Amino acid sequence: MSALVHLDGREVRATLRMSAEVVVVGSGPAGAAVARRLARDGVRVVVLEEGHHVEPQDFESTGLRAMASLYRDMGTSIAFGNSPMPYLQGRAVGGTSVVNGAICWNFPKPVHDAWAQADRALGEALPFEAITRAETELEARLGVHPTEEHVAGQKNLLMARGADALGVEHRPIRRNTAGCLGSGRCLQGCPHGAKLSMDLTLLPDAVRDGAQLVSGVTVTHVLSDARGAYGVRGRSAAGAQVEVRATRAVVLAASAIQTPVLLRQSGISQGPVGDGLMAHPGVSVTGRFDTVVRNFVGATQGHEVTGFRPEGLKLEALGFDLSILTSRLPGVGLELARRVAELDQYAVYGAAIRAEGTGKVRPGPLGPLVRYDLTEEDVRKARRGVRRLGEVLLAAGATEVYPGIPGFDSVVRDPRRMAAIDDEGSLDPKAYTMSMTHLFGTARMGSDRAHCVVGPDFQHHHVDRLYVADSSVFPSNLGVNPQLPIMALAHLCAERILA
Amino acid sequence: MSVVETVARLPLLPHERAWLERIFEAMLPAETAGLPTFDASRHADLCRTLEEATGATFLPGLRVMLHALAVLPLGYAGYRRTFFALPVDGRRAFLAELAREPGYLPRQLVAALKILACFAYFESPFVRANFDLRPVTRAPMGRP
Ligand SMILES: Cc1cc2nc3c(=O)[nH]c(=O)nc-3n(C[C@H](O)[C@H](O)[C@H](O)COP(=O)(O)OP(=O)(O)OC[C@H]3O[C@@H](n4cnc5c(N)ncnc54)[C@H](O)[C@@H]3O)c2cc1C
Numbered sequence: 001m002s003a004l005v006h007l008d009g010r011e012v013r014a015t016l017r018m019s020a021e022v023v024v025v026g027s028g029p030a031g032a033a034v035a036r037r038l039a040r041d042g043v044r045v046v047v048l049e050e051g052h053h054v055e056p057q058d059f060e061s062t063g064l065r066a067m068a069s070l071y072r073d074m075g076t077s078i079a080f081g082n083s084p085m086p087y088l089q090g091r092a093v094g095g096t097s098v099v100n101g102a103i104c105w106n107f108p109k110p111v112h113d114a115w116a117q118a119d120r121a122l123g124e125a126l127p128f129e130a131i132t133r134a135e136t137e138l139e140a141r142l143g144v145h146p147t148e149e150h151v152a153g154q155k156n157l158l159m160a161r162g163a164d165a166l167g168v169e170h171r172p173i174r175r176n177t178a179g180c181l182g183s184g185r186c187l188q189g190c191p192h193g194a195k196l197s198m199d200l201t202l203l204p205d206a207v208r209d210g211a212q213l214v215s216g217v218t219v220t221h222v223l224s225d226a227r228g229a230y231g232v233r234g235r236s237a238a239g240a241q242v243e244v245r246a247t248r249a250v251v252l253a254a255s256a257i258q259t260p261v262l263l264r265q266s267g268i269s270q271g272p273v274g275d276g277l278m279a280h281p282g283v284s285v286t287g288r289f290d291t292v293v294r295n296f297v298g299a300t301q302g303h304e305v306t307g308f309r310p311e312g313l314k315l316e317a318l319g320f321d322l323s324i325l326t327s328r329l330p331g332v333g334l335e336l337a338r339r340v341a342e343l344d345q346y347a348v349y350g351a352a353i354r355a356e357g358t359g360k361v362r363p364g365p366l367g368p369l370v371r372y373d374l375t376e377e378d379v380r381k382a383r384r385g386v387r388r389l390g391e392v393l394l395a396a397g398a399t400e401v402y403p404g405i406p407g408f409d410s411v412v413r414d415p416r417r418m419a420a421i422d423d424e425g426s427l428d429p430k431a432y433t434m435s436m437t438h439l440f441g442t443a444r445m446g447s448d449r450a451h452c453v454v455g456p457d458f459q460h461h462h463v464d465r466l467y468v469a470d471s472s473v474f475p476s477n478l479g480v481n482p483q484l485p486i487m488a489l490a491h492l493c494a495e496r497i498l499a
Numbered sequence: 500m501s502v503v504e505t506v507a508r509l510p511l512l513p514h515e516r517a518w519l520e521r522i523f524e525a526m527l528p529a530e531t532a533g534l535p536t537f538d539a540s541r542h543a544d545l546c547r548t549l550e551e552a553t554g555a556t557f558l559p560g561l562r563v564m565l566h567a568l569a570v571l572p573l574g575y576a577g578y579r580r581t582f583f584a585l586p587v588d589g590r591r592a593f594l595a596e597l598a599r600e601p602g603y604l605p606r607q608l609v610a611a612l613k614i615l616a617c618f619a620y621f622e623s624p625f626v627r628a629n630f631d632l633r634p635v636t637r638a639p640m641g642r643p
């Protein structure tokens with residue numbers, strides 16, 4: 001057993017009963033930030049995590065094995081809707097931070113303004129200055145800094161070159177890393193311990209201050225009665241029942257998909273729980289260069305184009321394992337084999353879309369049922385995203401770009417053809433291959449008890465002592481990578497519990 | 500595990516595993532580009548991983564895809580045989596034709612099987628050794 005983990009559910013074969021002041025479900029950015037802040041003030045905390053603890057040197061190197069060990073359902077969870085797409089989530093001690101791209105953005109002020117305008121009580125309970133204060137402390141702990149040029153690798157440097165040529169704003173991505181070698185393996189878990197994910201930072205802080213982390217336990221029910229929530233029940237990976245009683249608070253930080261499922265499974269279905277799912281769906285485009293790029297190494301996501309944010313788009317360099325990179329090449333059969341022989345000449349860039357589409361999450365017989373629909377405006381943004389990605393790739397020196405939109409040119413070599421996507425690209429949502437990694441809004445926060453699940457103090461409107469700390473509470477998406485804002489709000493949730 | 504989940508998680512049958520292997524070879528005929536071929540000794544391990552690590556809806560979906568692909572060429576001029584009865588060139592050509600289809604389902608079918616083929620191919624250390632996977636620097640920046 002590691003020093004971080006108090007008990008490993010794979011070894012818990014008999015009924016386990018524990019007690020604490022606060023029990024936290026989930027050990028991702030939200031759960032880790034809550035546990036750390038509470039433990040610092042001497043609160044007795046137990047964190048329950050479904051996934052397991054993997055030490056950096058034990059992270060798998062291939063795409064398949066990394067996804068099998070660190071991703072929920074190996075990344076095969078699908079949101080159905082007008083453009084069915086996978087939604088990816090980590091399942092490990094440290095949650096999705098273990099497999100994410102380490103990109104850190106601050107909570108955008110305009111988003112806070114919009115929340116406060118829609119709900120004054122929320123704006124007052126959650127002042128922007130408090131969020132900034134929490135972010136500043138977290139950024140220092142997580143070593144957030146811009147990607148250094150010497151670890152960037154070609155894919156990131158080329159993106160900078162392309163954006164420069166187009167005269168559009170861009171910058172090295174600020175990441176939570178220290179000692180990065182530019183191995184390009186962030187999405188498989190950093191084997192060098194250089195990505196400062198939760199398992200290496202906030203969780204050890206919490207444990208040092210007395211928190212107990214139990215891995216390999218799936219929480220299935222929140223226990224509550226007329227007086228409020230008093231614990232959780234679940235089962236260990238070895239099949240035993242686990243029950244943790246909490247005298248002060250039950251905190252759900254299981255993610256914007258699992259938290260509403262857990263609430264509904266527990267019969268706590270007041271308010272729009274599970275409704276209002278929002279996301280940043282992503283599209284990607286592949287380009288071929290005549291020179292060596294080695295997309296599979298260099299800082300996994302080390303550069304971003306921010307100049308298209310007014311269009312609802314943020315462009316990022318993407319780094320993948322060889323397997324996933326190959327799946328993004330055009331063609332099958334002989335064509336695919338020929339391209340694999342020159343695999344080091346391809347780059348893939350992605351655009352995260354600030355979408356207006358919404359969806360629903362419900363418990364189902366085979367796991368969460370997720371529905372998500374893009375609006376027509378979202379599809380236009382996806383189409384524009386493909387255009388912008390292609391333009392940046394061409395400006396960076398790509399000789400060929402593959403938009404991947406059925407009915408449009410399969411290969412584009414000329415920026416004018418890229419621009420023609422705006423007129424000729426399909427508006428069928430299914431024409432775009434997308435995935436979701438940023439999820440929000442399924443237990444939204446606000447003062448209106450009829451339309452919100454938790455209050456501005458993160459506490460459930462109908463069940464005392466039950467708190468939600470993850471991005472389920474966000475009333476909208478952010479338009480930027482959310483891990484740092486999620487940690488900041490979770491930190492503030494802990495302070496509300498302490499108050 | 501519920502009855503529904505138990506049924507959904509029934510392992511692939513031997514012929515379904517064999518089909519998968521043949522699809523992979525047609526999807527990525529690496530030897531035609533002078534690259535090492537799939538490592539067949541890893542196939543059972545791959546199937547086990549797919550059976551155990553994926554979500555409960557994955558295997559039923561994969562089964563539907565395998566059986567659909569098996570019969571689809573019967574409806575295409577120039578093929579008129581089941582996918583697995585086609586010669587190897589025919590299987591490659593059919594996959595390429597399906598990938599060009601404007602319809603959503605045929606495209607998705609090819610895309611999903613392509614990802615699996617890519618996972619399977621790059622499981623082999625021998626295959627991976629053909630690519631320069633060294634980090635861009637060996638001199639880490641100091642920790643704060
Ligand atoms: C591939 C990928 C790349 C990303 N890159 C970035 C990036 O670069 N920057 C960024 O800001 N964001 C990124 N994100 C998104 C970001 O990582 C997530 O938004 C963030 O981790 C969400 O934090 P969370 O704590 O709410 O949930 P998670 O991190 O998902 O953690 C939830 C945890 O709860 C556990 N859990 C769930 N249900 C239960 C249960 N019933 N019982 C016990 N435990 C349970 C899960 O196993 C999981 O470990 C990325 C996401 C993905 C998938």
Ligand code: SF4
Nearest residue numbers: 180181183184186190
């Ligand atoms: S790029 Fe490589 S070394 Fe750097 S943080 Fe990511 S996985 Fe670690």
